[in-house]
Amino acid sequence: MKTAFAGLGVMGFPMAGHLARAGHEVGVFNRSPDKARRWVEAHGGRAGATVGEACDGAELVALCVGDDGDVRQVVPQALAVMAPGGIIVDHTTTSAKVAREMAALAAESGRAFLDAPVSGGQAGAENGQLTIMVGGDPAAYDRAEPVISAYAKAVRRMGGAGTGQLTKMCNQIAIAGLVQGVAEAVHFAKRAELDTDAVLAAISKGAAQSWQMENRWPTMAEGRFDFGFAVDxxxxxxxxxxxxxxxxxxxxxxxxxxDQFYAEVQAMGGNRWDTSSLVARLEREG
Structure with missing residues (x-):
């Protein structure tokens, strides 16, 4: 399929690479042109100086940009030049409101818009193991799913426009509580003068087990946060x-x-730290 990918950050760069490796024709756009050039050097394809150049004639355009405002800016530019009947798949985490707005805008031009936020972080994007929750037209989903599966281990349509974003909200709500719980457990283990590695081995296979515990406990215990999903x-x-x-x-x-605990981490200078840095706030408080 002729595709385009707008937004080549830590997630978008490898996701677009998986599209190219799957055999799709890929045009790319990034606000920082050097990233687009580096992507083309690594994967081939073509870089557009504008969204329109990258998306011209594309049957499927994937987005992984910053926020609601970015989506509202990029989508009209893509719709203006896409192939008739084309599909925009938005992997940005946004409000459900903007997803519904963009779906209506796409429908006016005879095209489709799917809100398709992802979970799995940078490692999931690099390894093609993302979980993608999708809202939008079922026929458009059926056409898009085989393409976006190039970088996913699980793709599921949740319902109409906006439901993908609402599901992502559930994901982030659950993660917030999990990370805080793991942070407090690590902090407590240290204060109790326990071997944190031994505690992890003892509790991580029982009812307390979670992805956050298995993947973030060791780095929390070491105080390392220069990776992963940023607090901002x-x-x-x-x-x-x-x-x-x-x-x-x-x-x-x-x-x-x-959320307020994360605001305290930002005040500590941890804007770009991984979300597991909640433990740093506890250590600071003593």
Whole structure:
């Protein structure tokens, strides 16, 4: 399929690479042109100086940009030049409101828009092992799913426009509580003068087991946070979820509390630290 990919950050760069390796024709765009040039050097394809150049004639355009504003800016430019009946697959984490707006805009031009946020982080993108939750038209999903499976281990349609983003909010709500729980357990183990490696081995195969525990406990114990999903991005995601909760009446008090804990981490200079840096706040408090 003739495809395009806009947004070549730590997620988008490897995701677009998987498309190329799967045999799709790929045009790329990034606001920093050097990243697009480096991608072409690594994978072939072509780089566009504008969104329009990268997406011209594309049957499927994937996005992995920053926020609602970025999506609102990029989508109209892509729709103007895509192939008739083309599909935009937005992997950005945004509000459900913007997903519904973009789906309506795409439909006006005879094209489709799928909100398709991802979970799995940089490692999942690099290894083609992302989980993708999708909202939008079922026929468009059926056409897009074989293409985006190039960088996913699991793809699931959740319902109509916006439901992919709402599912991602559930994901981030769950992660916020999990990371805080693991951080407190690591902190407690240290204060109790236990061997943190031994504690992990003892509890990680029972009811306390989680991806966060198995993958972040050791680095939490070591105080290493220069990797992974940045606190700034987590706060953006939690802000979206909190806004939606105010709208739908959901009570997510723990999420609101953890969001404030992340604000404290930012005040410590941890804006770009991994989300597991919640433990640094506990260590600081002594």
């Amino acid at each position: 991005w987590m706060r953006k995601d939690l802000g979206i979820a909190l806004d939606e909760a105010r709208s739908n009446g959901a009570r997510i008090a723990v999420t609101a509390l953890v």
